[in-house]
Amino acid sequence: DKGTYEYYMLKEIDEQPVAIRRMLDKYFGDTGEILIGDQILNDIKAADRIYIVAAGTSYHSGLIGARIFESWSGIPTEVHVSSEFAYEQPLLSENPFFIFLSQSGETADSREVLQNVNRAGFKSLTMTNVEKSTLWREATYALPLMAGPEIAVASTKAYIAQVTLQAILAYALSDRIDLDLEQELSKIAVDIQAIVDDKAVFEKVANELLVPAHSAFYIGRGADADVSLEAALKLKEISYVQAEGFPAGELKHGTLALIEDGTPVIALLTQPKTAGLVRGNIAETQARGANAYTITTKALAEPGDTGYVLPDVDPLLAPLLSVVPTQLLAYYTSLGRGLDVDHPRNLAKSVTVQ
Ligand code: F6R
Numbered sequence: 001d002k003g004t005y006e007y008y009m010l011k012e013i014d015e016q017p018v019a020i021r022r023m024l025d026k027y028f029g030d031t032g033e034i035l036i037g038d039q040i041l042n043d044i045k046a047a048d049r050i051y052i053v054a055a056g057t058s059y060h061s062g063l064i065g066a067r068i069f070e071s072w073s074g075i076p077t078e079v080h081v082s083s084e085f086a087y088e089q090p091l092l093s094e095n096p097f098f099i100f101l102s103q104s105g106e107t108a109d110s111r112e113v114l115q116n117v118n119r120a121g122f123k124s125l126t127m128t129n130v131e132k133s134t135l136w137r138e139a140t141y142a143l144p145l146m147a148g149p150e151i152a153v154a155s156t157k158a159y160i161a162q163v164t165l166q167a168i169l170a171y172a173l174s175d176r177i178d179l180d181l182e183q184e185l186s187k188i189a190v191d192i193q194a195i196v197d198d199k200a201v202f203e204k205v206a207n208e209l210l211v212p213a214h215s216a217f218y219i220g221r222g223a224d225a226d227v228s229l230e231a232a233l234k235l236k237e238i239s240y241v242q243a244e245g246f247p248a249g250e251l252k253h254g255t256l257a258l259i260e261d262g263t264p265v266i267a268l269l270t271q272p273k274t275a276g277l278v279r280g281n282i283a284e285t286q287a288r289g290a291n292a293y294t295i296t297t298k299a300l301a302e303p304g305d306t307g308y309v310l311p312d313v314d315p316l317l318a319p320l321l322s323v324v325p326t327q328l329l330a331y332y333t334s335l336g337r338g339l340d341v342d343h344p345r346n347l348a349k350s351v352t353v354q
Contacts, residue, residue, distance in 0.1 A: 009152035047097035054101035063226035065166030073173035082109035103158035105133020206332035220268035231326030239333035248281035261289035269296035270318035
């Protein structure tokens with residue numbers, strides 16, 4: 001039920017703080033212990049490499065997850081697009097563990113990979129929003145995302161839930177990180193609430209910057225490069241503005257040729273390590289006429305920025321915040337162009353063909 005909302009997508013964006021809180025209730029015990037079965041943890045700890053397999057937005061959440069798994073648990077982690085992995089399987093490590101990310105649990109390409117994994121006798125875990133779905137049933141283990149039904153074709157709260165659950169799992173696999181994840185995630189839920197309460201800001205930016213645009217760029221480095229892919233996918237799928245997400249440093253190796261007077265370039269700037277370099281890349285686009293907008297954190301903001309300032313957050317978890325403005329920008333661009341936000345042309349919610 002959409003209630004007072006015109007479209008499910010905005011309702012689902014607004015539900016993201018609740019989705020995180022539901023996950024905290026489910027996966028953290030009274031004394032802060034993590035409630036994920038020992039068997040799952042032991043099987044993953046015994047692996048020499050994690051392979052995350054997914055499609056679309058779920059693939060993009062896997063890119064973030066891989067950074068967190070490597071950084072917190074120290075287990076090498078690769079992320080693959082399921083439609084590629086199914087037919088061009090890379091050389092596997094000796095003792096792999098597979099994680100399938102899927103909102104619907106029905107994506108045919110991911111299922112194809114899981115069937116190969118099962119035939120080879122490897123262990124797997126599905127993280128999905130739909131309990132008892134195909135990927136849920138066919139994997140060795142399954143953990144629910146509990147984001148509640150996602151109706152809009154454009155996935156939003158499932159991405160947030162997938163990043164959150166991967167972080168919780170990575171945290172459970174590590175015994176040496178100096179972070180209170182439960183507290184950090186509670187704060188992130190509050191921070192997301194503040195971002196979604198700023199809807200009017202993004203409606204204005206979408207109308208001025210993106211509604212009239214032919215094309216747009218999202219740029220960033222590290223986790224911001226991953227979020228730029230998701231931001232661009234969201235924008236193109238519901239607003240039909242041709243959008244590219246790009247590692248900021250790669251721009252000058254070709255794509256910079258596409259920047260013209262007024263081209264929107266939205267820079268994600270949440271990673272302290274590379275912020276200075278991204279600043280340089282923004283300047284390169286501005287020198288070619290780009291209309292630059294930054295989505296940055298308080299610590300990295302500079303006077304004179306045209307953009308939105310997020311609260312400070314652990315850099316690995318920054319995608320949980322930075323993706324939200326990009327969801328809202330996509331939503332309001334679609335709305336401003338008079339499109340059916342929930343039902344973009346040519347797309348289905350669940351992709352059950354290979
Ligand atoms: C984009 C989107 C798709 C899905 C993809 C995978 O907004 O919704 O890219 O993420 O089709 O679907 P699931 O997660 O159901 O496997």
